[in-house]
Amino acid sequence: MNANESLSRVGPVMRTRGLEKEYGQGEGLVRALDGVDLEVASGETLAVMGPSGCGKSTLLHLLGGLERPSAGEVWLAGRRIDELSEKALARLRRHAIGFVFQAFHLMDELTAVENVEVPALLAGHSPRAARRRAAELLEQVGLTDRAKHLPSALSGGERQRVAIARALSNEPLVVLADEPTGNLDSAATLDVLRLLDSLRSAGQTLLIVTHDSRIAATADRLISMRDGAFVEETRLTRGSSGGLGELAGLEG
Amino acid sequence: MREAEAIGKPIKEASQGYQLRVVQEVLLALLAKEPSHGYQLRARLQLALGPLAEALNAGQVYVTLNRLEKAGLVTSERVGQVDRPDRKVYELTAAGSARVAEWLEDTSWPKPAPAEFHLKLVAAAAAGLADPVRLVDAQRHELLAGLAAAQRAALAEPNESTAGLLLEGVVLRLQADLRWLEACAGYWTATKGRS
Numbered sequence A: 001m002n003a004n005e006s007l008s009r010v011g012p013v014m015r016t017r018g019l020e021k022e023y024g025q026g027e028g029l030v031r032a033l034d035g036v037d038l039e040v041a042s043g044e045t046l047a048v049m050g051p052s053g054c055g056k057s058t059l060l061h062l063l064g065g066l067e068r069p070s071a072g073e074v075w076l077a078g079r080r081i082d083e084l085s086e087k088a089l090a091r092l093r094r095h096a097i098g099f100v101f102q103a104f105h106l107m108d109e110l111t112a113v114e115n116v117e118v119p120a121l122l123a124g125h126s127p128r129a130a131r132r133r134a135a136e137l138l139e140q141v142g143l144t145d146r147a148k149h150l151p152s153a154l155s156g157g158e159r160q161r162v163a164i165a166r167a168l169s170n171e172p173l174v175v176l177a178d179e180p181t182g183n184l185d186s187a188a189t190l191d192v193l194r195l196l197d198s199l200r201s202a203g204q205t206l207l208i209v210t211h212d213s214r215i216a217a218t219a220d221r222l223i224s225m226r227d228g229a230f231v232e233e234t235r236l237t238r239g240s241s242g243g244l245g246e247l248a249g250l251e252g
Numbered sequence B: 001m002r003e004a005e006a007i008g009k010p011i012k013e014a015s016q017g018y019q020l021r022v023v024q025e026v027l028l029a030l031l032a033k034e035p036s037h038g039y040q041l042r043a044r045l046q047l048a049l050g051p052l053a054e055a056l057n058a059g060q061v062y063v064t065l066n067r068l069e070k071a072g073l074v075t076s077e078r079v080g081q082v083d084r085p086d087r088k089v090y091e092l093t094a095a096g097s098a099r100v101a102e103w104l105e106d107t108s109w110p111k112p113a114p115a116e117f118h119l120k121l122v123a124a125a126a127a128g129l130a131d132p133v134r135l136v137d138a139q140r141h142e143l144l145a146g147l148a149a150a151q152r153a154a155l156a157e158p159n160e161s162t163a164g165l166l167l168e169g170v171v172l173r174l175q176a177d178l179r180w181l182e183a184c185a186g187y188w189t190a191t192k193g194r195s
Helices: A056-063 A086-096 A112-122 A127-140 A156-167 A186-201 A213-217 B002-008 B023-031 B038-055 B060-070 B094-105 B114-127 B132-156 B162-194
Strands: A014-023 A030-040 A045-049 A071-076 A097-101 A174-178 A206-210 A221-226 A229-235 B074-081 B084-092
Touching (some): A030 A056, A030 A229, A045 A056, A045 A213, A086 A097, A097 A156, A112 A156, A127 A156, A156 A174, A156 A186, A186 A213, A186 B162, A206 A213, A213 B132, A221 B132, A229 B132, B023 B038, B023 B060, B023 B084, B023 B094, B038 B132, B038 B162, B060 B074, B060 B084, B084 B094, B132 B162
Parallel strands (some): A045 A206, A097 A174, A174 A206
Antiparallel strands (some): A014 A030, A014 A071, B074 B084
């Protein structure tokens, strides 16, 4: 059974209630997350920003089922996931969630197209179907001509685009990205931003954890975190360019 | 310095259009290669500014060329056109060339001025007038809106676009300001904890 088919698309795609995460104990106890309530709507691009150590990566790990909360609930498409068995959780991660990491996490010995095929093969698709899907995805991220290259022969921006293609393989309900431009220069950042923007236009739900304000500025909604809690929420309006001339120093 | 004020002011709609600060120097420099007419000069400015050119005051190029002529930095000649009114072709004078050379050598740079905002936070905290952290958050919000506009405009530019390079400059500068505001938030949050 495809996990996505059993999940309802009604209501928020992702939701948390009173989410807490503690590490260590006694004197060494660190509260990484302190009561986080979150809702992510379908098709929304949400950016979570904050200084390092504010708990934003922990939040992403809990949302993606990579770690379990100390308290609170995580819901994905109407289903509570923090209580699932390891096996069910692993299946959910493979089918319903796409991950993108700062360090790309590509397999060095596999070519770009082989890296992108992996999720489809793990999901039980035939090698032919997996190859076809991978080729489509590489085209979508503009890397058809790099399909046969090993990651070592690709630039940082290209590697991240391969990683994004891989994340999209099983048409995930949500893509979770942890500092996707953290290792990239300015030009490669722009390429990845363009790609994320095209995913957003195609209706992909995206949650991006970052300290890069330029990613945050292109999201639909921005949440600022400090000390394991949400401190501010900003809804960024689109389309206004009224102040640009002033910002560029054009006015006399 | 205009930039310093711009950071603190709400982003406003440009109704009349902006007066380009260095327009005199830019027009003179554009004329250094060969004589040209106003429409052509305006088109070159528009290409360099991309989406930002929309904010420019439409008549400024022509008004400025008139002024430059009165100041003896350019001369003009009327050239007749078939089916259209005559147009004026402008040419750089020796004084104009000297002015261009001066401008190219000039290394003055519009400075961001964090002192003003810094002092606002210090004063607000000292007088108990407002929570500095709240002021920082409001400021962040404002700069993020500007960054969003600049970043979206940059994304809409094709690769290798000249105007894209300008937008990149706006984006990187705002990012630096936002990083500093993050440091301000950290400092004033900690100060609250100590008091």
